[in-house]
Amino acid sequence: MDEHGVEKRESIKSNLLRMSGRRSAKLLVIVSEDDSRKLLLPDGIPESVDELVEKVREACGLKGKFRLQYQDKDFGDVFVNLTNTGELQSLCTLKIIPLPDEESFTVQTNDGTQSNDDTLSSFGSGDTDDTIILSPPGSETVSTRNQQWPKEFNIPRFSYDTELQLERGNSLFKANGTRLTVAPKMKSDILEKICDEIYKYKSYPSSANFCEVSEALIKKHPCLAEKGSFNGCYGWTQRFKMKMGNLRTQLKGLGCPEFLANSLKTKASDNAFPAKNVKRPKRGEANHIPSVPAGVSSENLETERLALLKEVKKRNNACTIREKMTKTFALRRREVVENQPSVQELQERWPALFQQEEINAEFLRITTLPLQSRFLASLDRQSSQLLQVIRSKGGVLREKTKDTIKVMDQSLDIDIRRECLLKCLIMYLGEDASCLIKEYQADQREEAEREFEKTTMAVFVIRESDALSHALDISIVIDGVEVLNKLPSVACACTMMIGLIYALNLKYPEGLKYTFEAFQKILMDIENKQMSRRVQNLSSKLQE
Incomplete structure (x- = not known):
């Protein structure tokens, strides 16, 4: 060859x-x-x-x-x-x-x-890299957060002399296991720098968060491990908790709104105890009550709100509405969280908040995470494993889900399949899918509208005939008020409901608390460190 x-x-x-x-x-x-x-x-x-x-x-x-x-x-x-x-x-x-x-x-x-790019132009507000700005020029505040709590907490650099002592201490610890004796000045520097870093993510960290921070500190600087502690960092955890409490007191004295809201002077009741009417983030809200931008007064923001009412009535005005909604974010959040107005009052004062694009944008401002694309992508990614988990169950659950799974198997429409999967998820968690998704036929529209007044929170679906038929109308009702209609799918309606719960600072419906916990912690991956036993069981099976 x-x-x-x-x-x-x-x-x-x-x-x-x-x-x-x-x-x-x-x-x-x-x-x-x-x-x-x-x-x-x-x-x-x-x-x-x-x-x-x-x-x-x-x-x-x-x-x-x-x-x-x-x-x-x-x-x-x-x-x-x-x-x-x-x-x-x-x-x-x-x-x-x-x-x-x-x-x-x-x-x-x-x-x-063929579908053109108009479909993608509404692709989850804030999901692309150039569609939404959390803080436009002139509206920046030092208290505005732009990211969630990290998967792994990054220990910041300390002052030069502290870093020098830690470098030597780590060398000695690796050589002969000698732990470093921490001087008061050095301890103060460590606590101050780390608590400042914690505050970038949360104002009220949980005990689990403090444990993560102290473990990250010992991992990076093993010479700081404490004798007599079961994990070497219990003492650091307690110090961080105390230091963060002191930091909150200082910031409250400086007028930080997320801490002023919990002072006795601002409580609703004159004889309120410190633990009563506490307003703090509970579901991963990065910007729960943001500060008003520097150089801007509440009167200026109210003027912007009134201008926004006029802009909403104009056509093809999404950019202007987005800009004014971003500028008035601090005013709106303080009103929503502190005053707790009704849904009808909020519709009158903030009509733009009840538009699909602005719900996505508001969720991004509050949590720093995209809503619709994240939810749907996670649902699609876990659909095969979730369906396998549901099919593996027998007994009552199999009997309840067999009709829904049959519809899912017969349909090639992605919206129908997502809807069926969400219904099966609700039933798997031991809750009633009809409490969240209420279905009516076209000739029952008047009956559905009468049901609005009795509904706390639900998605209403009007269909032509059977479960495989295209929905004529999909709407969301909260506290007897129809807040959204003509939604493209039930899965989209569920994402909008999550966004509205965050935007309006609402509690999860009592009969669907496990469903919304799964939406938040499994599908949206927000604050998933602590779960109820029922949701944790599902999460573990999805990861098998």
């Missing part, structure tokens, strides 16, 4: 070895707000981003320019631009971001039709 033939054979052999070393991969691709698809890669994840883009384009029937983003685990599953496929693993989530181009961006749907 000639030299050229040998080289060709070796090239083919090396390519076969390289291909055989790759493992097949599955990726979830979020094409639009209500369109997520599974991408199968038998040869594994491509080595270049361009090659992956072409595979996504081919699999989803895309036309026009777009870029890909992926969920970065290091930053709390925030979507980040993809520049290297080495960041990806099987079961990762990708999101398509259309780019401006002469050719309109189009998507081939499952039935072969």
Whole structure:
């Protein structure tokens, strides 16, 4: 065999070895707000981003320019631009971001039709990297938070002399196990710097949060481990708690609104005890009661609110409404949390708050996380495992869910399948799906409207006939008031209800508390360190 033939054979052999070393991969691709698809890669994840883009384009029937983003685990599953496929693993989530181009961006749907980029323009407000600004120019405040509590707490750098002592102490500890004797000045520096870092994420950290911080401190500086403590950091945990309490007292004296709301002078009752009417974040609200921007008075914000009432009546005015809603965020949150007005009063004073795009935007301002895309992507990603868990149950649950699962198996519509999966989830958690999703036929519309007045919180669905038929109308009713209607799907309605609960600072409905806890802690991945036993059991089975 000639030299050229040998080289060709070796090239083919090396390519076969390289291909055989790759493992097949599955990726979830979020094409639009209500369109997520599974991408199968038998040869594994491509080595270049361009090659992956072409595979996504081919699999989803895309036309026009777009870029890909992926969920970065290091930053709390925030979507980040993809520049290297080495960041990806099987079961990762990708999101398509259309780019401006002469050719309109189009998507081939499952039935072969084409949809243009108007669908993606409403893709979960705040989910792309250029659709929403938490703090526009002139509205920044030092108390405004822009991220959730991190997966791993990062210990900040201390003063130069403290860092020098810790460096020497860590060396001695590794050499002979000698622990460092912490001087009062050094201890004060550590507590002050770390509590400032804690405050960037939370004003009222939980005991679990304090434990995470103290464990991170000992992990980074093992010489600070304490003798006699079961984990070496119990004393640090107690010091952090006390220091944060002192910090809250200082900030309350400086007029910080999230602490003033809990002072005795501002309580509703004249003889209120300190623990009564406490207003603090309970569901991962990063910006529960933000401060008014520097140089802006409450009177200025009220003027903006009145101007906003006029802007809402104009057409094609989303950008102006978004800007004014962001400017008046502090005024609105203080009103919602401290005054606790009724839903009807809020509709009159803040009508823009009850628009689908603004609910997404408000949720992002409060939690720093996208709402609709995160919920739907998580539901789609966990759908197969969730369905497997539900199917594995027998007895009463199997009897209750068999009709819903039958409808799900018969339908190819992603909205119907999501709706059925949510109903099964509610029943799995031992709650009544009809308490959340109330279904009526077209000739029962008047009966449904009469039911509005008796409803605390529910999604009303008007259908033509059977469960497989397209919904004529989907609306959300809270405290007897219809706050949203003509929603595209039941899954979308559930996300909007979550957003409204946060935006209006409402409690979870008593008969659906496990359902909304699962929505928050499993699907949205917010404050998932502590769960009820029922939700924890489901979460564990989904991770098996």
